[in-house]
Amino acid sequence: MGVMDDPLRRPSDAEVGAALQQNEVMGGPVRLPGGIALPVQIERVLGFGRSFSFWPLLFGLACCAIEMMALGGSRFDMARFGMEAMRASPRQADGMIVAGWCTIKMAPRVVRLYEQIPDPKWVLAMGSCAVSGNVWDTYHVVQGIDSLIPVDVYVPGCPPRPEALWQGLEMIRDRVKQSRHAYDGLRRIPAREVLLHGEPRP
Amino acid sequence: MNEGLDTSLTVVLAKLEKRFGGRLRKQTECCGDLTITVEPEDWMRVLSFCRSARELAFDQLDCLLGDHLPERTGAPFEVVVHLLSHTHGHRLRVTTPLAEGQDLPTITGLWPSAGFDEREAWEMYGIVFAGHPDLRRLLTTEDFEGFPMRKDFPLRGTVGGRIRTDLRGKI
Amino acid sequence: MSGTQDTQGLVRAAQALSRRPSLEELRERKDRTRRHLEPTGDVMTISMGPQHPSMHGVYRAVLDLDGEVILAVRPEIGNLHRGVEKLCEHRTYHQIIPLTDRLDYISGFAMNHGFCEAAEKLMGVEVPARGRYIRTMTHELCRISNHILWLGTSIMDLGTQTFFTICFRDREYVLDLFEMLTGARMTHSFARIGGVAKDLPDGFDHRCRKVIDFLPKRLAEYERIIKQNRIFLKRAKNVGIFTSEDCHAWRVTGPTLRAAGIARDLRKDEPYAAYPEVEFDVAVEYNADVYDRFLVRMKEMRESCKIIRQCLDKMPPGPFLAPDAAHSLPMKKNVLRDSAAMIQDFYQVFRGPQVPRGSVYRCVEAPKGEMGVYIRSEGGAKPARVRFSTPSFYHGQAVPALVEGEMVADMIAIFASVDVVLGDCDR
Helix, strand or coil, X not given: CCHHHXXXXXXXHHHHHHHXXXXXXXXXXXXXXXXXXXXXXXHHHHHHHXXXXXXXXXXXXXXXXXXXXXXXXXXXXXXXXXXXXXXXXXHHCCEEEEECCCECCCHHHHHXXXXXXXXXXXXXXXXHHHHHCCCCCCCCECCCXXXXXXXXEEEXXXXXXXXXXXXXXXXXXXXXXHCCCCCCCCCCCHHHHHHHHCCCCC | CCCCCCHHHHHHHHHHHHXXXXXXXXXXXECCEEEEECCHHHHHHHHHHHHHXXXXXXXXXXXXXXXXCCCCCCCCEEEEEEEECCCCCCEEEEEEEECCCCCEECCCCCCCCHXXXXXXXXXXXXXXXXXXXXXXXXXXXXXXXXXXCCCCCCCCCCCCCCCCHHHCCCC | CHHHHHHHHHHHHHHHHHHCCCHHHHHHHHXXXXXXXXXXXXCEEEEECCCCCCCCXXXXXXXXXXXXEEEEEEEECCXXXXXXXXXXXXXXXXXXXXXXXXCCHHHHHHHHHHHHHHHHHHHCCCCCHHHHHHHHHHHHHHHHHHHHHHHHHHHHHCCCCHHHHHHHHHHHHHHHHHHHHHCCCCCCCCEXXXXXXCCCCCCHHHHHHHHHHHHHHHHHHHHHHHHHCHHHHXXXXXXXXXXXXXXXXXXXXXXXXXXXXXXXXXXHHCCCCCHHHCCCCCCCCCCCCHHHHHHHHHHHHHHHHHHHHHHHHHCCCCCCECCCCCCCCCCHHHHCCCHHHHHHHHHHHHCCCCCCEEEEEEEEEECCEEEEEEEEEECCCCCCEEEEECHHHHHHHHHHHHHCCCEHHHHHHHHHHHCCCHHHHHC
């Protein structure tokens, strides 16, 4: 079930509606196996903690990467938000900032890196090239990375100023706080189902 | 626009004409650039001479590129080479017209920097360079179909290649 | 007084000459520093894949390793290939300028400038004096911006983090100047056929002078830090020796060629813009290793500050854009006020310039090396073929020749020192 089995298929309206309903349900009390119900909304607590230490994958493809690096520099300073630790390995990252155009040669690698990032993860499409392909409507450029991976926040610009990327990252941090992901309605995460229902759904 | 050639290029032209004479198909001059057009059979001879002759001494290959002129029905393809001499400071352009399917000897023996250029000309136009050590796709995916820079290949769309997320295991 | 200075100059020159290694000595040093190329044990193949911590974009190199020694490198580029050259065939000359920005995106104006020089050569447009000086000044600001960023990322590849942040801090001053002048920090699209897009704004002169007074002191501090750092010296001295004959064979130009002792700089050898009218030295070093490439770029930054100061001092009055109705756009301020300018704007934007038939090739000294632009025109407003022979394409090709026989850790240093940017390489 879900789009991650076939990443090029768009979810239907019914699937998206079910996902949004599930998001509402997640705010409620969490049932642990054994029937104990915690009144504490664990995901919210975890989300609050995660939002102060979001470590993106070091994945700059093109020009936008330079502005991303400028955001890491001392003038704009991502380190205030705990984001300066850009991990080189996707296994250690919380999310991806896809900065630059993705070509069809690079596409399988982008998807593989995305899959290697452990849950929960968020994706920010930085720059018009990652959002929609920009002027590069050619035979070799993917017209927007949302054909490949679910995107949480889109930051247009060519390149977006570091402040614009920062605003995008603030939006990501809001979503991290609420534990909302772009893939929420799109696939199952057995660990989350255990927390909600006490057992994975069949 | 036709300002004329400067002295070092007139020397180059004279030397080439003396050596190859009637074999040079054409020489043109545009905006101060000298262009020699040769037959594909003379490609290696002319370029070796350009490299080794003392007055020419073209020791750097600036770039090799392919071109497609569909309106020229007999020989729609062209390979253009830009040469530079560090000792004399002059530049030369050598071109050759090619028919569909005609191949050209590689010049990687003279200038190793032609390796990537010839690979790109092959993948973009389909011009084969005989004797090239590694003639395969360079900039596009390995299974790309078609020659993108040809005028009849569409700019947009997925004619040559698609997103291949099924290659996850193989990168 | 002058006699003593002359003698001192001569003594220094003699000392410098005696320190220069000859080509044979460099070849011998290269053979000594390179290790074996035949495997002594099992060969391990690793993919220094398109995503890696080195900050140089999506370059993939498949390495055959014998322990730590690199036996063979098979580079794979094209992960950032957009088909710019094909796209250019569907755009008018004015519309191509923003596309060139994104080639070597770190020094956007240098690419604009190269393309405009080639297009102007083809169309026979003469850029007025003020336009030439503004172009020279902006090009040199690009060179400073490029080299500072290169310095920060290269040193970060070699292991520090702080240097990266301080380089980016100083680069912000230059980016502020760009924003004031062109409207954008990075992808300027500032050159136009016949000149530049805008005049120098009020206050730019004062601000630019402040920055270029302040920068050389910073650069001296960086140089001091680098030269005193034992780790850096160990990782950079006698590493990655690439002699001048290698450079000629592999079409490696720019600071790498100048670090090998060849004083070739297109700003002096094939001058364009206002370079004939400004005085500067060509930065040359003679040991052809990573350390010398660092020194060359540091010196180039200082020379760029000198050039910018001279441009500001000598900035001539007059138009910054050629009043050439057939080829160039009019000055923006006249478009809504003057009917001739409005018609010219309409024609140039909707139809494009009137270009004669012909082919032209023009090279400029981009910060990374020599960038050549080949344009073949069949007489229309859109070119029939455009080829950008960008320095990074050839530097990426030369990586096997640079690196085979070296250790894996040195590969990072060498790859950083030749300055490859994949947007430039893959186009």
